[in-house]
Amino acid sequence: MAFGGAGVAGRAVAAGGAYEDVCGVLRRVADHWVGAHGEPGDNGWARATFFSGLMALYRLTGEERSLRYARGWAEQHAYGLKGGVATRHADNQCAGQAYLDLYAVDRDPDQIEAIGESVRRMAAGGERPGGDGDWWWDDALHMAMPPFARLGLLRDDAPYWDKLHRLYTHTARAEGGPGLLDPVTGLWFRDKRFLPGGIVSPAGRPVLWSRGNGWVAGGLVKTLKALPRTAAHVPEYRAALVRLLRAARAVQRGDGFWNVSLADPAHFPGPETSGTAFLAYGTAYALRAGLVPARDFGPVAARAWRGLVTTAVHQDGFLGYVQGTGDRPESGQPVGPGSTADFGVGAFLLAGTELALLARGAEARVTP
Template identity: 45%
Template sequence: MKSKILGFVALTAALMSCQPKAETFPTKQEVLNKMVLTNQYFMDKWPDTGKSIITNKERPSNIWTRAVYYEGLMALYSIDPDQTFHDYALSWGENHNWGLRDGITTRNADNQCCGQTYIDLYNIEQDSVRIHDIKASIDSMMVTDKIDDWDWIDAIQMAMPVFAQLTKLTGDTAYSERAYDMYMDSKVTQGLWNAADSLWWRDADFLPPYTEPNGEDCYWSRGNGWVVAALVRVMDLLPNDPHRDEYETTLLQMLEALTHLQREDGFWNCSLHDPDHFGGKETTGTALFVYGMAWAVNNNLVDAATYKPIIQKAWNAMAKDAVHENGFLGYVQGTGKEPKDGQPVTYTSMPDFEDYGLGCYLLAGSEVYKMAE
């Protein structure tokens, strides 16, 4: 009898060892390790922060792709105040003379995105040169009545937080009021928000009757991620903004819709309503959704018991399946505006710009870190 019992125990132990290890929520150190690893890879690859970016043509490195990376770097710095991170961001601003692509007369949100980090660095050390050009650019918009500049949803993330930062910095609510007007123009007047699905069309090209191959509307993952990030950043900067209800309601509606669209492997597809149209793991949209969900949990806006497993599954998937041993970030869709752009998206594929994907990942990590034990 004793031998049978021992045999049963041994068999049970063997069977248990074959079971997949249950996923657990990462520790703070585990989250930070992945953030530091991926960031170090990028800093090592780009030691010269003023070096132009060359893809199909040469571009200055204060364009939106690099600006999104620095948003993420400043988020990393906020939880791990390593002087190296600060100095790397500072040298970027200095190497560009704290300027904007196309100068201070630009109204293009992509060109203004760098201002988010410029203002963050000004808040650390009040050197007026750091914010001169970005403030001048926004001020030049404020003296006009034009509010329809944000005719693609990426723009909401690129520029709306700048208006919020200037309100917080100066106390002048005219900036945040103008941002609200521009946001509502995109949402309602231009009609880029679909209340029926609680998601955004990327721009007018994707409004009905445009459909994906399966007949569904085209909701681009990263585009919706940009809006999630913008709403988070604006509410974080201005928690008592008079339009807080609008921003919070829209964010929560989006997050609820996204919970039903997560892939079994933890990622989200490029095309949120057509998983077969360039379906597969994609890091940037996934990271931005994690950023929004984790921020909502950390600010007690959603039920943690509902969202924590979703966040855990997504973060662990990115950490395990997207992050290479050397810190390179895989499954990053290249630039574009829809699911077919920047393909193929694979573990080893190199996007045309690899900076903004890391920025999205670092933003996500900064909020997951706060959730972790």
């Protein structure tokens, strides 16, 4: 994979903090969350997103405390899924991402038995004829695309990727009507209620939710990381990510954040961490992969990181300004320095690991 321009982008990010500085902030935020949660929590999508970020931090630093905490959480749930192996719900399959991360370390087949069987049943298509409409909301792309991509690689089984693409296509461009991907902007509506003619902001503008678009960016990044470059639909996923990031770049705030409502900055204005972190994650990955020009997107990543670190991260590692659970800008309000959530911390860790790799690449290039 080409990394042209990543050095320039890395230097832009490094201007806001060298590699070790980025790692230090990530450790501080992760340690604060772990220290405040001796009980690691359930295996739903929100906590699973945190553990996806924690395992990314483990891959970056190799520090065993992250691995131990993640392994303890997974063992507490016997590497199972909410709803059991028969579940088709993307939220329930999100835990499989962390289980797959742990499997990459331990190589214990029991760790991925449940997620493997759940995805296999959907790929086989036996239980639900024409069942490609499971991912009816854009969050689902983050929750479930990556397990399909990774299990297809592990099983060397193209039908997993074929099913992934059919599910994705239905979400983006539903048969018989518009899908959730806005063909004009490249941004995504959260679900069909927000399509043109549906729910709008108080000012009458479209509701294009920051975290919803962040979920899409995160799902595309994780899928592209898993798929071989030569896989059939990689160009389409890359193009969708780039279009989303270009649209997001045009509405980034001066302080580096994105508003919760991308099309209406007056709709609950103020910094918000979870959407910003996921969009930063997508931007940093696209820079490292050479999908976007460094001169245009390096500053986007740098601004986002500086904004997150200087505004959202407290001195003790508490991460604030995270919008609570929901499906639109109004959800989980008010958002302020004391509002946090597990999935927001996970998004921050994912973004930071990609940004750290950018910074490390830049430092390597200037080392005598």
